[in-house]
Amino acid sequence: MSALTVARKETPADGLMRSARLMRALGPDAAPIWAELSKSEVQALTAAMDTLGPSAEGEADAVSQFMAAHQKLRSPAEPGASVWRRLSDVGAEALASLFETEHPQTVALVLSRLQGEASARLLRALPPRLAIDAMQRLLNLGPVHPAALSAFETRLEAILMANAGDGQASGHERVARIFDRLDSRSEKTFLAALDHAEPGAGEKVRALMFTFDDLTSLDAAGLQTLLSAADRAVLVVALKGARPDTASVFFANMTQRAGDLLREEIASLGPVRRSDVETARQELVALARTLIQRGDIRADGQIEDDELVE
Numbered sequence: 436m437s438a439l440t441v442a443r444k445e446t447p448a449d450g451l452m453r454s455a456r457l458m459r460a461l462g463p464d465a466a467p468i469w470a471e472l473s474k475s476e477v478q479a480l481t482a483a484m485d486t487l488g489p490s491a492e493g494e495a496d497a498v499s500q501f502m503a504a505h506q507k508l509r510s511p512a513e514p515g516a517s518v519w520r521r522l523s524d525v526g527a528e529a530l531a532s533l534f535e536t537e538h539p540q541t542v543a544l545v546l547s548r549l550q551g552e553a554s555a556r557l558l559r560a561l562p563p564r565l566a567i568d569a570m571q572r573l574l575n576l577g578p579v580h581p582a583a584l585s586a587f588e589t590r591l592e593a594i595l596m597a598n599a600g601d602g603q604a605s606g607h608e609r610v611a612r613i614f615d616r617l618d619s620r621s622e623k624t625f626l627a628a629l630d631h632a633e634p635g636a637g638e639k640v641r642a643l644m645f646t647f648d649d650l651t652s653l654d655a656a657g658l659q660t661l662l663s664a665a666d667r668a669v670l671v672v673a674l675k676g677a678r679p680d681t682a683s684v685f686f687a688n689m690t691q692r693a694g695d696l697l698r699e700e701i702a703s704l705g706p707v708r709r710s711d712v713e714t715a716r717q718e719l720v721a722l723a724r725t726l727i728q729r730g731d732i733r734a735d736g737q738i739e740d741d742e743l744v745e
Contacts, residue, residue, distance in 0.1 A: 453547055454573050455483035460555040468558075471567040476574060518588045523553035529731030531560035533594065539568035541578050544587070556730045564606055611643035615720060618713040647673065647716035650723055651684040657732030658688045661723050671700045672715035675707050 456470070457482060469477065471610075522530070522545075534542050534557065542561070546554045546569060560565050579587075615620055630637035653661065662670070662685070674682055674697070686694040724734045 450573055451483050453576070454570060455480055455487060456551060457546065457554050457558065457570070457573070459484055459487060460551050464541050468567050468570050472554060472571070475573070479574075518591050518595065520550075522591065523550040525553075526728050527556045527560040530557045535561055535565065539565060540572050541587075542566075542569035544574040544579060546570075546573055547576055552729070559730045564568070592700055611640045611645075614640060614644055615646065615717070618710065645720060645724065647720055648678065648681050650719065651681055652731060653723070655688055657726075660732050661719070663707060664726065665719055665722060669715045669718050671697065671704065672707060672712055675701055675704055675712050675717050 525533075530553070534545055537545075542557075542565060542740065546557065549557065553561065558570070561569070563592060614625065617625065626637040626641060628637075649662065674685060677685075686697070689697065723732070
């Protein structure tokens with residue numbers, strides 16, 4: 436994708452408010468960006484953010500206004516609207532891989548048209564220098580020539596279609612997502628049946644699955660984020676009868692006192708139906724997937740370049 440030429444003839448106020456909403460959505464993750472802005476940019480952004488209001492309700496209103504502002508900048512026919520909706524559903528890592536080699540001006544355009552949460556997700560996943568440069572350009576982003584925008588959306592559509600067009604791989608992944616929700620006994624039965632019907636298929640599906648035991652592959656920060664977001668009652672049931680090596684990873688990411696209390700709660704449960712345990716574990720896995728999709732945690736033990744504050 437080539438960079439788009441963006442006209443700057445009209446109000447920089449629109450770009451300023453878009454930036455303010457993004458900074459609000461990012462919260463503490465925006466610290467590196469604040470550090471790179473000039474004094475005048477910081478003052479302008481701070482003043483704009485002050486107008487958004489401090490309450491959670493005000494934040495929701497700000498996101499709604501953000502999306503409405505994007506709609507106004509689009510051509511009346513909005514032929515590319517579905518492209519941006521689909522792109523907003525893409526995960527953080529996939530978004531970053533699409534745009535990490537793009538010109539900052541192109542990234543600024545993308546940030547301005549994605550849904551609020553997706554914009555924040557992309558900004559967090561991009562290399563810091565590119566993210567900062569794109570944010571600075573977003574401050575003064577004006578309207579895009581309709582022909583250039585249409586060409587860009589057509590290119591995006593082709594990329595999304597190509598990524599979705601790998602039929603064999605997507606088929607195995609769809610089966611893996613179904614198997615993620617099966618109990619362990621059914622999982623083994625169906626994997627064996629798949630391998631019998633199509634040798635090697637079961638192994639491919641298993642490699643794409645993300646199960647309760649796979650949660651131990653999260654890095655320490657990711658697992659701690661999951662633990663803090665999980666419902667306590669669900670966590671207690673999910674750890675009932677867990678494999679020792681799996682349970683030990685969970686307890687290693689708690690304080691001694693918290694771990695002792697959790698062990699006592701698990702022991703006090705008494706016998707629990709296997710179906711209830713499987714349901715609780717599936718709920719934890721679903722929560723982990725949501726956090727990964729949002730970019731709050733990373734899968735496969737990837738370590739985020741960020742320091743932890745004790």
